[in-house]
Amino acid sequence: MIIDLGYAAPDSLQKALQILKEDPSCKVLAGGTDLLVKFYDAREKMGNVLDISRLEELKGLEIGKDKIFLGSLTSHEQIYRNPQLQKIVPFLCRAAKSVGAPQIRHQGTLGGNLANASPAADLAPPLIALDAVVFLAGPEGERSFKLADFFTGPGKTRKNPDEIISGVEFALPKGDFRGTFLKVGQRRALAIAVASLAIALNFQDGVVKNIRLAAGSVAPVPLRARKTESILEGQKLAGLPLDKAADQLKKEASPIDDIRGTGDYRSQVLGNLLRKGMYELLSQEGVRENG
Numbered sequence: 361m362i363i364d365l366g367y368a369a370p371d372s373l374q375k376a377l378q379i380l381k382e383d384p385s386c387k388v389l390a391g392g393t394d395l396l397v398k399f400y401d402a403r404e405k406m407g408n409v410l411d412i413s414r415l416e417e418l419k420g421l422e423i424g425k426d427k428i429f430l431g432s433l434t435s436h437e438q439i440y441r442n443p444q445l446q447k448i449v450p451f452l453c454r455a456a457k458s459v460g461a462p463q464i465r466h467q468g469t470l471g472g473n474l475a476n477a478s479p480a481a482d483l484a485p486p487l488i489a490l491d492a493v494v495f496l497a498g499p500e501g502e503r504s505f506k507l508a509d510f511f512t513g514p515g516k517t518r519k520n521p522d523e524i525i526s527g528v529e530f531a532l533p534k535g536d537f538r539g540t541f542l543k544v545g546q547r548r549a550l551a552i553a554v555a556s557l558a559i560a561l562n563f564q565d566g567v568v569k570n571i572r573l574a575a576g577s578v579a580p581v582p583l584r585a586r587k588t589e590s591i592l593e594g595q596k597l598a599g600l601p602l603d604k605a606a607d608q609l610k611k612e613a614s615p616i617d618d619i620r621g622t623g624d625y626r627s628q629v630l631g632n633l634l635r636k637g638m639y640e641l642l643s644q645e646g647v648r649e650n651g
């Protein structure tokens with residue numbers, strides 16, 4: 361048994377996976393900004409803890425010719441501050457910047473944000489809109505899922521207890537790519553989303569192409585809104601059916617009432633975020649309306 365004091369901080373992924381194989385009930389600890397709060401509130405039982413923060417294999421960002429890979433230990437601050445990401449996918453950086461406050465952004469990680477599987481996780485909508493794939497390292501090797509299919513319910517994912525998220529990958533956007541992330545919270549900082557929306561698309565010859573919409577805090581999981589996408593896909597920029605699309609988006613969502621807002625309010629906000637987001641993308645420089 362490698363872990364015998366209730367806490368282990370191995371220095372290799374292989375050792376970490378061995379520990380999880382021996383004790384899959386071990387709590388994986390990355391930045392601790394979710395897990396330690398749950399321990400403190402007694403929402404999660406203290407048990408053996410596997411601290412993965414020393415695993416070099418999970419650190420860093422690779423920006424290749426065709427793909428971008430983000431290691432699961434990448435912090436929100438590292439995403440937000442990365443000059444290349446700011447140039448290529450500024451809306452992902454905007455989402456990272458919207459997380460909590462500086463302390464949380466420095467400490468909290470991408471892997472923790474996704475494994476925690478909150479419907480309000482801020483990195484999920486932009487990454488789903490980028491059609492990202494999440495990689496899991498486990499005893500039998502590596503598995504991967506489209507991030508849009510990874511979440512199965514509040515706090516639940518397709519990850520097995522003996523697996524560790526190693527990172528996330530997405531294709532480098534091509535052509536006249538545009539993206540935005542909009543979030544409404546109860547205040548400007550330290551606010552969990554009441555509703556959020558990421559939009560990614562190409563404007564090609566005055567037409568919307570490859571649109572992907574992903575919403576947060578309006579369903580049990582971060583929601584890819586495919587039916588709404590199909591209303592906007594292939595439409596000319598002049599006269600986009602935004603009202604119809606906003607109505608469909610509200611139908612695809614199933615927001616609940618909670619301390620941050622009612623379901624009705626969330627639904628209204630979501631429709632408005634779609635209109636606002638599309639106007640923002642349309643008003644960016646270089647958009648040609650051929651229609």
Ligand SMILES: Cc1cc2nc3c(=O)[nH]c(=O)nc-3n(C[C@H](O)[C@H](O)[C@H](O)COP(=O)(O)OP(=O)(O)OC[C@H]3O[C@@H](n4cnc5c(N)ncnc54)[C@H](O)[C@@H]3O)c2cc1C
Nearest residue numbers: 388390391392393394395460468469471472473475482525
């Ligand atoms: C005050 C405050 C404000 C916050 N504001 C926001 C906000 O605005 N937006 C937002 O999205 N979140 C927010 N959060 C939540 C949290 O900060 C983020 O979700 C953060 O990214 C979690 O990362 P972490 O590394 O701290 O995760 P941890 O707390 O270490 O872990 C979270 C969960 O993920 C598991 N886990 C972590 N890494 C891995 C991995 N690589 N593989 C497998 N399992 C793993 C852990 O076992 C645990 O179940 C806030 C939290 C606090 C305390």
